[in-house]
Ligand code: ATP
């Protein structure tokens with residue numbers, strides 16, 4: 123089975139071709155990602171109208187490049203998969219329109235994909251793992267625990283009630299005058315900082331559930347920063363490093379502790395091959411990875427982190443999620459619509475409520 127996938131839900135325009143022969147794993151024949159970071163950098167965030175226009179302009183060439191790199195033509199494909207939500211509606215619509223156009227012109231079946239399902243299925247694309255596995259999706263916009271039970275069946279155990287960790291890293295970098303994206307620059311500063319000097323809050327740890335909160339961290343950081351400035355007139359390099367280290371330690375502790383709870387719930391299912399997989403840009407963080415790996419060692423669970431290029435937004439994961447839906451017999455016609463909101467535990471346009 124060979125599918126073309128399209129992704130345009132945020133600030134990356136992407137097209138990819140994946141092929142599956144046997145098992146769960148698939149081969150990525152091509153994966154083109156065209157980032158829009160420069161287009162939005164002057165505005166301090168993604169501007170939806172600019173994003174939608176850029177997607178509409180870039181999608182055709184991304185598709186052409188993806189096919190060329192795979193050495194295929196549209197006639198070699200079995201279906202076309204496209205992100206139908208959740209995301210910025212203008213961008214999602216650009217992708218859905220493009221996919222409908224190709225489908226109408228070629229007769230290829232059209233498969234709508236939930237972007238979050240794309241992230242959540244990535245460990246199967248790369249590593250052939252079996253259901254059910256626990257997924258921690260940590261990115262610039264998301265933080266949630268999901269038990270993946272099937273290509274369209276996810277149980278959400280909990281997640282952030284406010285900011286995503288990536289957002290918190292980015293805000294911290296902004297408050298300390300460090301370059302964007304904040305994750306890598308805060309991590310680099312934290313390497314020579316003392317995590318004990320500043321004590322950041324660990325919100326919601328007193329509650330037994332798997333929900334997290336990260337918005338209090340930036341308030342705490344701002345207070346600490348302003349206090350140092352009031353006392354000493356400015357921040358030294360060491361102050362900055364210590365603030366980063368304290369901030370990062372709070373995120374790691376919170377994620378590890380909540381993951382412990384999510385793993386306990388997941389292990390109640392007695393999965394044959396217990397696995398925790400992570401996805402999303404924040405999964406690149408070394409301290410977070412180390413913390414989660416140690417926890418998995420303790421709880422005798424495999425730990426899996428796909429390569430970073432597949433953790434951040436890409437179309438290979440969309441093609442793959444489409445492929446898995448295709449195999450269940452799912453087909454979406456011209457009535458496929460773009461959905462700005464689309465929680466993963468009510469996942470398929472055709473199978474609303476299929477999640478446990
Ligand atoms: P979403 O996929 O939820 O819509 P997004 O596309 O913005 O959001 P990603 O591209 O998955 O998110 O990840 C980007 C985020 O990852 C940024 O917030 C960035 O700061 C963060 N990030 C990248 N590397 C690291 C790191 N080493 N440590 C912490 N955070 C990191």
Ligand code: FE
Nearest residue numbers: 241261434435
């Ligand atoms: Fe994403």
